[in-house]
Amino acid sequence: MKTLTLFLLSAIIVQAAAFTPSLPLSSSTSSSTSTILYAKKKSNQKKTSGGGFGASSQTSKPSTQTRSVSGYTGSGTKPLAKAANTFDQIRKVYGKEGTSDLYMRSPLNDPEIFWYVGKVVRRLDRDEQMEGEILPNEMEAVISQKRLIMEYAKHQLRPQNFGGPYASSLELWIAPGDSEMDAVQNKISLVKVTGSTKDLREGFSVSDVGFNPEIYVGDEQKDGGLRVKRDENGDPVKDVFEINS
Template sequence: MGGAGFGTKTVAVDKQVRSVSGHRGSGEKPLRQAANTFDAIRKDHGAECTNDVYCRSPLNDKETFWFVGKIAVRPNTAATPKQAVLSQKRLILEYSKRELRPQNLGGKYSDNLELWIAPGDSEMDAVQNKISLVRVDGSTADLVPDFSVKDVGYNPEIYVGDEREKGGLRIKRDDEGRPIKPVFDVNQSI
C-alpha cells in the first residue's frame, strides 16, 4: 500500500467500523487491515463468503457502476454482506474517490456516492449483463449490536499502468441495479 495514501488524520477503528477521516494518509492502515482480513477469510472459507462491490456517482453518470473491490464475510457470525459494506463504507468510498477513480467519483462527483454489491467473483457475469446489483443503503447505525469488523474484510481494486486513466471495470445498470442492455456471450476464442 505504498504511494501517497489518502488521508493524514488519526484513524478511528473500533469494534464495528473501519473508518478514515478523509484526509491524506488516514486510509493506509485500515485499508491494509481490511485487505489482510479479506485474505484470511477467503483463504479459510473460499469464494462463497465474498461479494463484489461497485460504486456509482449519479452526478457523473447515472448508468455507470465502477467495480471497486470485494468484501468477505466470516461465516456463522452476525455479519452480512450489506453490514460488511456499511462497516467499511467510509474506507471504501474514500479509497474509490481519492485513489481509484478520482476523475469519475471524486471532486464535484463525490456527493451522493452509492455502493452496490453483486455475488462474489461475478465480474464476467456482470459484464455480460447476466446479473443485477443490490444497493447497500444505511449507515453504521444499522449494524447489529454483536457485529464485529474483525469478521469482515475489503480487498480494493487496484489499477496498474494505463488502467488509471483509460481502464477500470465498469458496467451499465439502471436505478434498480438491473442491466440496461441484453445478455451477451463473450467470444472465448483469441
C-alpha cells in the same frame, strides 16, 4: 585592557546566540500527494464543520464495529492494510461464498455507469478466529467499511468520476462474489447497499469482515478498469451477450 576584551567577547557571544539563519527549504520537505488515501495535515485547532476526507461523525460507531479514517495524512494506510489482510485470511476459509463484489457510481457523474471497486468478505461460521458475537450479514460487511471503501475509490481509484463535485452522490452496489464476467455479459443485476452504521447489530465486529480494493495496473491507470451499465434498479440496460473464447 583584559576587562575590556572580556566584555567585547561576551557581547559577541550574546549576539551570535540570538542570530537565527534563514535557510531555504530542501526538496525533501516539500509536501507529497502520493499518500495512499489523501488527507489534510493534522491541526490542533477545533473545527465546527464536517466535510472532507475523514470528517468525524457524531453518530459514529465504536472502532470495533467500523473501519474508519481520521482525516489526517496517512490515516487511511493502516485501516486499508488491515482490511486487505483480514480479507485474505477470511477468503482462504470461505472463498467466493462469503465474498461480495463491489460497484460504485455517482449519478451526478454518470447515472448508468457502475465502476467495479473491489470485494468484501465475511465469516460464514463461528470459527476460532471469530471476534464478534454474531455472524455478519452481507450488508454489514459493506456498511462497516463503507467510509474506507468510498474514500479509497474517490481519492485513489477514480477521482475523476467520484471526487470533487461528484462526491456528494456516491452509492455502493453489490453483486455475487467473483461474478465480474457475468456482470459484463449483463447476466446479473446489482443490489444497492442501504442503511448506515446505526444499523450494525450489537455484537457485530468489523474484524469478521474484510475489504480487497481494486488496483489499476498498466493501461487501466489511464483508460479505467471494469465498469458496467445498469439502470436505477441495478438491472442491465442491454441484452445478455456471450464472449467468444
